[in-house]
Amino acid sequence: MSDHSHLPAWREQSLGRRLFLQVSAASAASAALVVAGCDTSSTPTPTVDTNQILLPQGNQGMLYYAYLLSLAKSTTYQKVVDSPPGDLPAAERAIFADMRDHEVVHRETLKYLIDPTRAKALFPSDFAFILTRFTLTSRAGVLAAALQLEDLAAAAYPVIVPFFTTSNSYARTLLLKMSTVQARHAATVRDLLTPGSFADSTVVNSTGQLITKTPTEVLAALAPFLAPYVLSITCPDTNPSTDPGLCTANG
Template identity: 40%
Template sequence: MEKEIVTRQAEGQQGNGMPRRKFLAALGLSVSAAAAITACSKDDNPGGGPPPGSIDLGRDDTGILNYAYALEQLEAAFYGQVALTPYTGITAAESQLLADIRDHEVSHREFFKKALGNKAIPGLEVNFTTIDFTNRASVLGVAKAFEDLGVSAYNGAGKLITNVDYLLLAGKIVSVEARHAALIRDLISNGSFADNTVINANGLDVASSPADVLTAAKPFLKSVLWGGNLPTS
């Protein structure tokens, strides 16, 4: 089934960016590595299960896939809106760069959706009411937050992965997200791509716990995610 997933996804292209076949080949996706990363902490729920109206990410590797899928949905929706409503004064170069990032995030999102099949969580409802999409500083500020969050989320969840193929794939995806983060940071302030807010004294990128990631993402989602069944160690 995984081979079929990759074959179907590779057929065609999203938007004006890199063809999916080329992009997925660049990631090195294989039929044995149809999953990705991260996990979430247990929510405080006296009933022991998902709160009413929330979306249960699931357990084990399926839950990890769904958590990654949720993050990619959020990023793809954001960059999709940026493309639909370009901010005032956007240059042709900026427009193309942001469209390329959008296409990468859409490719990530669609890959996870196909890999999960009927175990995928539903499409998420986003909440972008606090973002001024007409303002460059607002858009790039949120893009920076999303990209830094995504990188730290993948980094923080590596220890929770039980399948070595998934860990390999996670490393390839997080490297793409880190390229995005570096680009966005330099669009805001040249040379800030690896400052001490994301790189520690040991030269290592920041890693965030699933609980912190969900807390940071929550204001941008109408949907409520629940990860009480996911691994924590």
């Protein structure tokens, strides 16, 4: 199966010692800045956070954002297909294989719309999606992971699609079609958890409308799976919404 070639591979990684050292270093740096602040004879040198990744602005930023969602899901579902838990029925394994295939198609399609040169410079070589934060060794754990990712994607797409300018109507149309797949995935996983269900109050409001999430909110939800790296995005200046803070609301 074709894998993404522009971005570094997302893989499982243990944070342990590495994260401890990074947190310790950050604390030491903060203490040093406090001390320096008491010395009026010198100006503190600004520190650069090498773990901060700012996605491009405009249409490209939205494409990266959608690409990362598909990459997270295709990576997770590939793990389920490769090493399914013993209590996951064959019929449900087939469903996850189908969802994996859908996400691979999305991932590869979006890859062709992203600037590959900029992508290589944007992401560190060890950038990874941390699958170990999911419990993929049981049916319950697999469904919980899938529900979290599908709910995020279903809530994300209705927000990012309107940001695309008319000059990129092709990408906008593709994302609109992909959004319907995200909704069907989310509904399918909920049906597996509770047969006959479609949605509940955690994803649909009292008027029956989907509760959407801004890119900032979605990236915040994904943050534990991307540590120590922190992703952020600047939305396009042209925002069709009447809420100018749509992209950063509740961030």
